[in-house]
Every structure is written in C-alpha cells, then in structure tokens.
Amino acid sequence: MQKAINIIIAFLIFTSGFAQSNHETPEVDPIQIQKNFADWSAYQSKSIMLSRDFTALDSNSKEISKESFLDQLANGNFIPIRLKSEDSKYYYKLFEIQPNSDTSIKATINQIGFDAHKNFEMEGTAFPKFSFKDLNGNLVTNESIKGKIIVIKCWYIHCTPCIREFPQVNKLADEYKDRKDILFISLAEDSPEQLKTFLAKRPLKYSVIPSMKVYMNEALQLNSFPTHFILNKEGMIAKVLPNFESLEVALAKESILQSN
Known part of the structure; x- marks a missing residue:
C-alpha cells in the first residue's frame, strides 16, 4: 500500500514539474x-x-x-x-x-x-470628463457615450506611426460597423482646417475631434502617440494601448465581455 502511495506521489511531482516547465x-x-x-x-x-x-x-x-x-x-x-x-x-x-x-x-x-x-x-479608472464637438459639429460628452463601448485613437497629423495604421484601424471600424454598441472616436491635436485638408486625402473612419492637444497633454497626460483607449459601457477605462496590434486583440475580448 505504501509503495502504491509513493508511486502516486512521485507521479504527481513529475507531472507537476512538467506542467511548470512546459513554458x-x-x-x-x-x-x-x-x-x-x-x-x-x-x-x-x-x-x-x-x-x-x-x-x-x-x-x-x-x-x-x-x-x-x-x-x-x-x-x-x-x-x-x-x-x-x-x-x-x-x-x-x-x-x-x-x-x-x-x-x-x-x-x-x-x-x-x-x-x-x-x-x-x-485602467479601471474613469475617463476624464469631456464635452467636445467633432468635425461634423456633433457634440460628444461622457454622458452621450454611456452604455456603449468606446474606442478612442489619440494622434496628430505629423505622427508617422499614427498615420501608418490608418488602413488597419479603418478595417477594424468596418469589422464592427454592425455593432451599434461600439463607437470609434479619435482625438487629434490639429485644427479643424488642417484636419479637413488632411483627411480629404487620407480618410479615417472614426469620428474626429480637433484641437485636442491641451486635453491629451493635461487630462490624459499622454507622451506617446498613437495611444488607444477602450472604454467599457460604464465609461471606465478598460484598456490603454500603444498600437493597432494590441488594440485589435483587446477590442475582440472587450466586445465579447460587453456583448449583452
């Protein structure tokens, strides 16, 4: 009996060691x-x-x-x-x-x-209070976006990595276009005039809010661009992300968690 117990213990130690070493x-x-x-x-x-x-x-x-x-x-x-x-x-x-x-x-x-x-x-904190108008004159506030998952891209015209990912984020916006509970918003440093000229040649399928340099510097304290935020339906920051690749993964997960 003791021999059988010893064999079982040895097996458990062996399998435990294997489980720990497999990564x-x-x-x-x-x-x-x-x-x-x-x-x-x-x-x-x-x-x-x-x-x-x-x-x-x-x-x-x-x-x-x-x-x-x-x-x-x-x-x-x-x-x-x-x-x-x-x-x-x-x-x-x-x-x-x-x-x-x-x-x-x-x-x-x-x-x-x-x-x-x-x-x-x-992550896990409330997104700072805001009340802005996008390039089309639509008012966007913390209250108006509650009950939806919000994807926010922070960028500016002369940020090469920000512009390089335009095709990818546009494709992502298209993938979720039928999800009425997901909104894509971008905060840009540049003026409305600069953005309208730029976006006429390189469209972005996000709602674009201009003149956000002070807000991004002071309220969000950003020092790296692009930066992406995912807000849950309660307006809390679920994820803060540095690039499209990590955004794609996180949004897929959040969209499932918040699908109801």
Whole structure:
C-alpha cells in the first residue's frame, strides 16, 4: 500500500514539474537577441504586447504581478522575452540585459516600461470628463457615450506611426460597423482646417475631434502617440494601448465581455 502511495506521489511531482516547465523555454535566445538594437526592436514590436493579459515571471521564474513586472522594466536592467507554451496563455519573463548590449536597448525598454506602467495604472479608472464637438459639429460628452463601448485613437497629423495604421484601424471600424454598441472616436491635436485638408486625402473612419492637444497633454497626460483607449459601457477605462496590434486583440475580448 505504501509503495502504491509513493508511486502516486512521485507521479504527481513529475507531472507537476512538467506542467511548470512546459513554458520555461524562451522563444528566442535572450542573449543573442541583445546583440544589436535592430534585432531586439523587431522582436519586441512583433512579440511583446505589454498591454495584453499575460503571466509575468521575474528573472528567477517566479510569478509576479503585472504591475511589478512593468515597474522592473521601467526602472531595472531587464528585457522581456515570451516563453514557449503548450497552452493559449502568454508568459513573459524578465532576463537581465548583458553588459555589452547596445545601451539603446536599455534606454528604450525603460521608456516602454514606463509608458506601459502608466497606461496600466489608468485602467479601471474613469475617463476624464469631456464635452467636445467633432468635425461634423456633433457634440460628444461622457454622458452621450454611456452604455456603449468606446474606442478612442489619440494622434496628430505629423505622427508617422499614427498615420501608418490608418488602413488597419479603418478595417477594424468596418469589422464592427454592425455593432451599434461600439463607437470609434479619435482625438487629434490639429485644427479643424488642417484636419479637413488632411483627411480629404487620407480618410479615417472614426469620428474626429480637433484641437485636442491641451486635453491629451493635461487630462490624459499622454507622451506617446498613437495611444488607444477602450472604454467599457460604464465609461471606465478598460484598456490603454500603444498600437493597432494590441488594440485589435483587446477590442475582440472587450466586445465579447460587453456583448449583452
């Protein structure tokens, strides 16, 4: 009997160890990816979405909170690497930046971590009060958008990454055009005249609100563009996102959660 119990215990320990190790292997070599800034930057932009839901691991493979993970990226000496996984979850682990790595890598990661941490802190809070008119003269306020999921794109005309994602965000707006409970709004720094001239050549399928530089700087405290917000039906910030790729993933999830 004792022998059988010992066998069961050994099996449980073995399977537990396997379950823990099935996401221990980094998808890229953490040292090799630091050899030059271009390789790391390409990997980071493609594989690391700090705004998504993920399991965070420190450099010792200990699970930590997302907030702690982002704080260490902002203030520490680490790069984030995604781990291989047999399930659908995302596992990001911190690896130390090597002494001979390009100094631009650490500086960029610290800034990305800082922005991601600030965005994370905004999630779950109420979107700042506003009352604006879009380019068509329609009044948009906190009260008028309640009961709907709101997708907000913050941008300006001379922001190259903001403009580059126009085809993608337009396609996203088209995909959700039959969802009457989802609205797409954009806040732009530029004047109505500048925007009308620009958008005549490069249309944006969002409701466009002009002259939002002061509001975005002071009320939203943005220092990175584009920035996207998803508001839930209660007017609370569900997600703050740095690019289209992370927006697409988050909106798909929010649209299911708020479908009723």
